[in-house]
Amino acid sequence: MRSVNILRGAVAASGLGMCAFGILQFVDRTSPDLQDVIDVLVWLGGAIVLHDGILVPLVLAVGWLVMKAPFSGALRGGLLTASCLTLIALPMMLRAGKTANNTVLPMNYVANWVIVLAVTVVATGGVALFSHHRSRNSKGLDEARP
Structure with missing residues (x-):
């Protein structure tokens, strides 16, 4: 039990250290004014609401629905992988039209997303x-044993 508490403390300390590093990088690289800080806090709050209020309940509901399906482990893994790939690709697929610089987002991201999903x-x-x-x-081997 003691080793578990030490591990939890180490993980918590590591997480707090990474948060501090991120805050220091944000302040050092951007020299934010008050509006920038408010914008980041609003974005973080929105991310928490999106994650905890929509994504987690949706993933739990879909996992519960496919729990009794044949090959449910593989199906849940495939659905989780496809969902993560979609969330990663979505910003590129929904980009706001053509940019002045052709090298920004130059690929056909929808086609690539379809290929990766396939x-x-x-x-x-x-x-x-x-x-x-x-x-x-394994069932056949169990039945063949005396």
Whole structure:
């Protein structure tokens, strides 16, 4: 029990250190005025509301819905991967039109997102088939034993 408390303290201290480093970088690199600080705090508050109020309940609800589905582990992993990929790609896909500089966001991000999602679907199917094959083989071995 004592080692768990030491580990928790180390993780908490590490997190606080990273937060302090981020704040120092923000102040040092941007020389923010009061409005910049307010904007960052509003953004952080919005991120917390979005995460804790929308994303977490949605992920829990979808996980609960697919819990009884065949290959639920592979399905949940694939859905989580696809969701994370979508959240990462969304800002590039929703960019505000063409920019004056052609080198800013030069790729077709929607097409690349579709390709990566297709790879995710194929990988999820492969994991599901592998786990199904493995479970069939282990059941057959259990039945063959005296």
